Amino acid sequence: MATTIASIICYQAQAPRLRVRYPYDNKENMLLCNLLVIGHTGSGKSQVMDVVKMLTTTLREEDQKQRRLLQQAQEANKRKSSQSEKEEEPLVCIRLLQHFTLPIVCKYSDQQQRKYGEQLGFLLTADELGTLVETRRSKLDLQAVARTAFSLGEMFVKDTLYVDGYNAMVDIVWNSILLGQEAALNDYITKKGLLCGDGARQILIKVGNELAPTAPVFHPLTPEQQQAVDDAIQKLYKMTFTDDAKLQPTHLINMEWLLPTIEKWLDDQRYIITKSGSRALEAFYVRASVSAFGLCATLYFLWDENPEHQEKVSRCYLYFAQQILDSQLDQWGQEYEAALPKPKLAAEQIPLFDVMPESFTREQLMDKIVEKNLKTDARHYIYKWRKLKWIWFEESTKLYHKMFEM
Numbered sequence: 001m002a003t004t005i006a007s008i009i010c011y012q013a014q015a016p017r018l019r020v021r022y023p024y025d026n027k028e029n030m031l032l033c034n035l036l037v038i039g040h041t042g043s044g045k046s047q048v049m050d051v052v053k054m055l056t057t058t059l060r061e062e063d064q065k066q067r068r069l070l071q072q073a074q075e076a077n078k079r080k081s082s083q084s085e086k087e088e089e090p091l092v093c094i095r096l097l098q099h100f101t102l103p104i105v106c107k108y109s110d111q112q113q114r115k116y117g118e119q120l121g122f123l124l125t126a127d128e129l130g131t132l133v134e135t136r137r138s139k140l141d142l143q144a145v146a147r148t149a150f151s152l153g154e155m156f157v158k159d160t161l162y163v164d165g166y167n168a169m170v171d172i173v174w175n176s177i178l179l180g181q182e183a184a185l186n187d188y189i190t191k192k193g194l195l196c197g198d199g200a201r202q203i204l205i206k207v208g209n210e211l212a213p214t215a216p217v218f219h220p221l222t223p224e225q226q227q228a229v230d231d232a233i234q235k236l237y238k239m240t241f242t243d244d245a246k247l248q249p250t251h252l253i254n255m256e257w258l259l260p261t262i263e264k265w266l267d268d269q270r271y272i273i274t275k276s277g278s279r280a281l282e283a284f285y286v287r288a289s290v291s292a293f294g295l296c297a298t299l300y301f302l303w304d305e306n307p308e309h310q311e312k313v314s315r316c317y318l319y320f321a322q323q324i325l326d327s328q329l330d331q332w333g334q335e336y337e338a339a340l341p342k343p344k345l346a347a348e349q350i351p352l353f354d355v356m357p358e359s360f361t362r363e364q365l366m367d368k369i370v371e372k373n374l375k376t377d378a379r380h381y382i383y384k385w386r387k388l389k390w391i392w393f394e395e396s397t398k399l400y401h402k403m404f405e406m
Contacts (some may be wrong), residue, residue, distance in 0.1 A: 010055035013123035042206020122174040129180025292320035
């Protein structure tokens with residue numbers, strides 16, 4: 001499961017000109033998904049990164065060329081003594097991220113915009129999530145960008161006063177594949193972050209939970225399999241760039257046919273929410289559907305958008321959506337419910353006078369005071385209400401009568 005979803009995300013990262021429109025959104029979005037693979041040391045997480053490296057060979061080679069251009073310009077400027085002799089750095093398109101700071105990722109994103117006129121997005125990968133959140137600063141940088149990187153069009157503004165800062169208003173988007181251990185996950189997705197939707201934006205897969213499992217065997221690709229991978233990547237590259245290194249027009253993948261399947265699954269979740277009252281399920285199920293939709297749109301495109309594959313893609317959507325939701329609830333469901341702010345019952349209570357009947361005895365008033373967990377004695381209420389002429393006492397019946405309704 002982890003390698004399958006990681007593979008799909010690698011294809012997504014190399015398809016920045018593809019667009020999808022989720023049925024309930026009013027805008028087109030890029031194919032963007034975030035994967036967290038969590039497991040203890042020796043659980044086999046590294047196999048996922050092996051797949052990632054295999055599927056992003058072309059992207060890494062092109063990225064290395066762009067980084068070399070930037071390095072050469074920076075080194076040339078260092079050798080020049082006067083500021084006037086220094087030249088502007090070339091516009092480069094760097095798309096692979098591992099460790100970064102906000103100024104750097106803003107700079108790279110802005111350079112994509114200046115070079116091509118549109119965003120191509122990033123692929124963020126990490127062998128150890130812990131290294132990305134080992135300091136408070138790096139964790140805050142990662143969280144700040146991750147909340148806007150899930151959707152195209154959510155602008156991020158970075159303004160600084162220091163000379164070497166990079167000020168820009170950018171649309172940072174990325175696909176991410178992050179590997180790590182449970183402790184790092186708890187550092188990354190905090191209680192506050194859960195309420196901000198950090199967990200809901202992640203596809204979480206845990207590996208290595210079995211006790212002393214037999215190690216899986218990963219075989220090298222056959223020539224036919226390697227050719228299929230190469231063909232898919234070449235197809236995505238041609239969908240991105242023209243022969244003269246300009247951007248291709250965007251291509252909208254028609255996924256309207258999947259709407260009945262999506263509606264049915266969402267209706268099922270709403271029914272469960274209505275019966276259970278689960279706020280956690282309510283918080284997670286929508287984005288689980290969005291992530292599953294993005295994965296399936298990628299598969300459908302790679303299958304040449306052939307209607308013959310629609311039933312298969314529909315089954316994939318149901319499987320992915322439920323798996324994503326179940327893993328999120330298993331990890332964060334109880335924590336999310338506990339983190340929700342408690343309702344302020346005192347402010348919502350109906351005033352004691354309003355809940356009393358038109359006529360009542362002292363004993364009825366005392367019972368109502370106990371029921372509402374009030375601390376003031378009944379005689380104080382009676383004294384106050386009589387003084388305000390809200391009630392009058394009938395001696396013969398021992399009843400208090402309201403003189404008017406509040």
